[in-house]
Amino acid sequence: MLFAVLFEDNDKCAADTRSRYIQAHLDFLGRHASMIKAAGPLRQNEGSGAGGLWLVEADTPDAVDRLVRADPFWPTGLRRSVRVLIWKQVFADGARI
Template sequence: MPLFAVLFEDHTADADAIRRRLMPEHLAFLERHAGTIEAAGPLKAADGSPAGGLWLVTAETAEAVERLVHEDPFWPTGLRKSVRICAWTQVFAGGRRRI
């Protein structure tokens, strides 16, 4: 099954307040989709400021990933400024080539 990298860029206004308020729901959402969302976490800029987030998702299509993104409790809040869904092929991990 294809693997996708999902890159989130967040709005900076009110982002911390939204995250704090909805983090328990967001984490419960990630747990419910643990079979699909393989990894998830925040991104930080070089200066340490918040820069959005990253998910690694196993799904049949990019459209299926997009539906999942829209189910996230963060989505309807306007927290996400942009979302980029990219198919990803792992070619190197654990010190070894994968292809």
């Protein structure tokens, strides 16, 4: 099953938190590439971070939740919230699937 995982950043978190943990976060994404099919930041505009998005393949929402909580960013307070939504892809590369 595919899931869209939407993260909202905590704007009250210290500005250097992301930079301190980014390498551990990226290493985590690499170690879990079999589940995390795509990942990247979301922005309000060019300079303002808003959160992140993962596309995850997993059997259950609980498996996705465990993955999210194992991310080095999670315990830092960087994330204000997370939403895990089931996603069904119906269109890709200019065509219906």
